[in-house]
Amino acid sequence: MTDYPVLETERLVMRAPILSDFDAYAAFYASGASATIGGPIPKSDAWRLFASDAGHWALKGFGWWTVTKDGDVVGSVGFHDLPQHDDIEIGWNVYVPRQGIGKEAAQAALSWAAEHALADRIVSYINRENTASIALANALGAHREVDVASHSDGSAVYLHNLEGYRA
Numbered sequence: 001m002t003d004y005p006v007l008e009t010e011r012l013v014m015r016a017p018i019l020s021d022f023d024a025y026a027a028f029y030a031s032g033a034s035a036t037i038g039g040p041i042p043k044s045d046a047w048r049l050f051a052s053d054a055g056h057w058a059l060k061g062f063g064w065w066t067v068t069k070d071g072d073v074v075g076s077v078g079f080h081d082l083p084q085h086d087d088i089e090i091g092w093n094v095y096v097p098r099q100g101i102g103k104e105a106a107q108a109a110l111s112w113a114a115e116h117a118l119a120d121r122i123v124s125y126i127n128r129e130n131t132a133s134i135a136l137a138n139a140l141g142a143h144r145e146v147d148v149a150s151h152s153d154g155s156a157v158y159l160h161n162l163e164g165y166r167a
Helices: 019-030 032-037 043-060 101-115 131-139
Strands: 012-015 064-069 072-080 088-094 122-127 155-160
Touching: 012 101, 019 032, 019 043, 019 072, 032 088, 043 064, 043 072, 064 101, 072 101, 088 101, 088 131, 101 131, 122 131, 131 155
Parallel strands: 088 122
Antiparallel strands: 012 064, 064 072, 072 088, 122 155
């Protein structure tokens, strides 16, 4: 699939990543805000992640959206299906914190996943020190899996309940 769905919420537009989005993406990954998700990293490594996020659509039929508000890039949200994991993961990167952008975008993505029967299970792997992402996962209705081994980097697994997102 090479067609990216465009999702719109009350305040946000979620669309395909485009080359001009990369500067905001790389700036986020170069900052301390990315410390609990493997950053800060150099621009060359950010490019690999950016290309992987966008490439998921062509290879898997789902992937990551660039999140915009009033035309400005404010984050990214989407799904990974990586060979080392058993489940599809939803993740989010919010460049402008504490405005509800992550929750609004993640809810739209989870609704899309439920509508398209993406998977029976959607998880988030969240570093135990990433209190903002843990709070967001909880606000989305996810719960920490106690019977699943922690992710290799010390992250915990949060299971999202898609029933609440089905139409």
